[in-house]
Amino acid sequence: MLSQVLTVAQMRAAEQDLIAAGTSVEALMEKAGHGAGAYVHRISAGRSVAVLCGPGNNGGDGYVIARHLADRGVAVQVFAPLPPGTAAAAAARAAFGGTIHEGIPGDLPHGEVFVDCLFGSGLTRALPDDLHALLVRLAARHHRRVAVDLPSGVESDSGLPLNSALPTYDLTISLGAWKHAHFAMPAAAMMGALRLIDIGCGAVPGVPHVLARPYLRAPAADAHKYRRGLLAIVGGAMPGAALLAARAAAHAGAGYLRLIAGAEPDGIPADLVVVRADPGEALEDGRVAAVLIGPGLGRDEAARVRFASVVRCGLPTVVDADALMILHPAPGVGPGMIFTPHEGELAALERAYGLPGIGHKRERAVALAAASGAVIVAKGADSLIAGPDGRLLLAPRASSWLSVAGSGDVLAGIIASRLAVTRDPWTAAAEGLWLHGEAAARAGAAFSATGLADCVAPALGSLL
Ligand SMILES: NC(=O)C1=CN([C@@H]2O[C@H](COP(=O)(O)OP(=O)(O)OC[C@H]3O[C@@H](n4cnc5c(N)ncnc54)[C@H](O)[C@@H]3O)[C@@H](O)[C@H]2O)[C@@H](O)CC1
Numbered sequence: 001m002l003s004q005v006l007t008v009a010q011m012r013a014a015e016q017d018l019i020a021a022g023t024s025v026e027a028l029m030e031k032a033g034h035g036a037g038a039y040v041h042r043i044s045a046g047r048s049v050a051v052l053c054g055p056g057n058n059g060g061d062g063y064v065i066a067r068h069l070a071d072r073g074v075a076v077q078v079f080a081p082l083p084p085g086t087a088a089a090a091a092a093r094a095a096f097g098g099t100i101h102e103g104i105p106g107d108l109p110h111g112e113v114f115v116d117c118l119f120g121s122g123l124t125r126a127l128p129d130d131l132h133a134l135l136v137r138l139a140a141r142h143h144r145r146v147a148v149d150l151p152s153g154v155e156s157d158s159g160l161p162l163n164s165a166l167p168t169y170d171l172t173i174s175l176g177a178w179k180h181a182h183f184a185m186p187a188a189a190m191m192g193a194l195r196l197i198d199i200g201c202g203a204v205p206g207v208p209h210v211l212a213r214p215y216l217r218a219p220a221a222d223a224h225k226y227r228r229g230l231l232a233i234v235g236g237a238m239p240g241a242a243l244l245a246a247r248a249a250a251h252a253g254a255g256y257l258r259l260i261a262g263a264e265p266d267g268i269p270a271d272l273v274v275v276r277a278d279p280g281e282a283l284e285d286g287r288v289a290a291v292l293i294g295p296g297l298g299r300d301e302a303a304r305v306r307f308a309s310v311v312r313c314g315l316p317t318v319v320d321a322d323a324l325m326i327l328h329p330a331p332g333v334g335p336g337m338i339f340t341p342h343e344g345e346l347a348a349l350e351r352a353y354g355l356p357g358i359g360h361k362r363e364r365a366v367a368l369a370a371a372s373g374a375v376i377v378a379k380g381a382d383s384l385i386a387g388p389d390g391r392l393l394l395a396p397r398a399s400s401w402l403s404v405a406g407s408g409d410v411l412a413g414i415i416a417s418r419l420a421v422t423r424d425p426w427t428a429a430a431e432g433l434w435l436h437g438e439a440a441a442r443a444g445a446a447f448s449a450t451g452l453a454d455c456v457a458p459a460l461g462s463l464l
């Protein structure tokens with residue numbers, strides 16, 4: 001349940017459940033503040049800390065953190081532009097007993113760690129100018145910046161900053177449960193490393209979860225290439241993208257790769273079987289476990305004909321890139337399939353399915369999954385997976401070096417390979433998205449899409 005992602009309302013309800021079970025807000029604040037304080041203590045390594053405390057319970061956490069640090073001999077100063085407005089925050093402030101700068105001071109110290117406890121999940125509107133300026137000035141005067149629960153100024157449920165020019169952080173410590181802003185852009189980009197403090201919240205049914213590291217198995221002792229999974233990749237007008245997807249797929253577990261080529265590819269690797277036939281005929285082979293169509297397909301009439309042939313086969317299929325742009329709702333399109341749209345392709349699919357395309361990205365993906373029957377991998381800097389049954393997985397932030405041409409072809413190849421292995425769209429999407437992020441972590445900096453594809457096998461090896 002520590003992987004669950006809650007809205008503000010769900011977090012408040014979870015807190016109320018804990019209180020109804022016999023704990024108090026003060027006790028929860030102690031637990032949260034000591035957990036966060038231990039991280040800040042480690043980062044400060046004994047050097048000075050400034051804690052900015054707001055009027056609500058996020059500020060209350062700040063007073064607990066300040067006391068935790070002072071008890072351990074750290075030089076800590078509290079900045080409290082507003083008095084506490086809750087009983088728990090007032091009690092935490094009274095228990096601190098150290099230096100508190102009230103109002104908006106003119107002179108501010110330089111120090112090692114700045115801890116932002118101005119506002120958390122209770123933020124309802126943009127920060128007023130004086131508080132915004134104090135936040136920015138204090139952040140700028142410290143080498144390391146820690147946000148408690150959320151960076152102040154960020155809306156928890158949407159991940160939208162309510163002010164421009166907010167500070168960025170090295171670490172964000174979430175309290176009790178993850179919030180949507182921890183995974184949604186643009187807020188997620190401000191937060192640095194993410195950590196979670198457990199305060200004992202129970203499982204909330206039906207909420208999204210963070211995509212977890214999968215555990216994969218090596219092929220069975222008596223495996224053969226077909227049982228491991230035959231993946232057919234349907235190419236099109238531009239063969240390079242399909243070859244790139246094939247290169248990634250080859251390292252993601254499928255036992256056999258077959259390229260049903262459109263245009264004549266150059267430099268075919270020796271381990272890729274190329275078939276020059278109509279996709280409809282080539283997919284009649286009953287041993288094909290999964291199909292990938294889209295990378296390099298083109299969007300012309302020939303592409304539409306090839307896509308229609310694939311749909312008629314009714315095999316588990318990953319639909320990516322150009323195929324998403326020419327897709328129209330039709331019998332057989334969607335159920336058992338995985339769609340892997342980026343933002344532009346998501347909007348095109350919404351138009352195709354007559355969806356309004358409003359709301360958070362997660363809500364749009366869930367609506368598209370429900371309308372189409374497909375598993376939706378809505379990729380981008382904040383990737384997520386939505387199922388037609390309403391399930392939702394939010395991916396942890398991956399390497400920003402993934403913003404390179406061809407990285408989507410690699411993702412499609414990986415997911416299709418996992419679909420051939422697992423025969424289950426949801427599992428394949430989850431395993432594939434994780435492998436893509438893990439391969440990127442292993443590829444280091446400034447990698448090419450080919451370099452990324454070549455890191456998929458070691459990434460998979462780390463999951464066995
Ligand atoms: N939910 C839980 O189980 C726990 C919550 N805790 C903390 O409590 C926080 C939530 O506490 P609160 O609900 O008091 O929320 P906040 O501490 O975020 O502050 C809300 C207060 O600020 C006011 N406010 C909101 N936006 C403002 C703005 N732009 N300018 C000026 N004032 C503004 C609100 O009217 C309200 O009075 C969490 O983020 C977390 O840090 C922890 O103490 C541990 C337990």
Ligand SMILES: [K+]
Nearest residue numbers: 116117119150
């Ligand atoms: K905060």
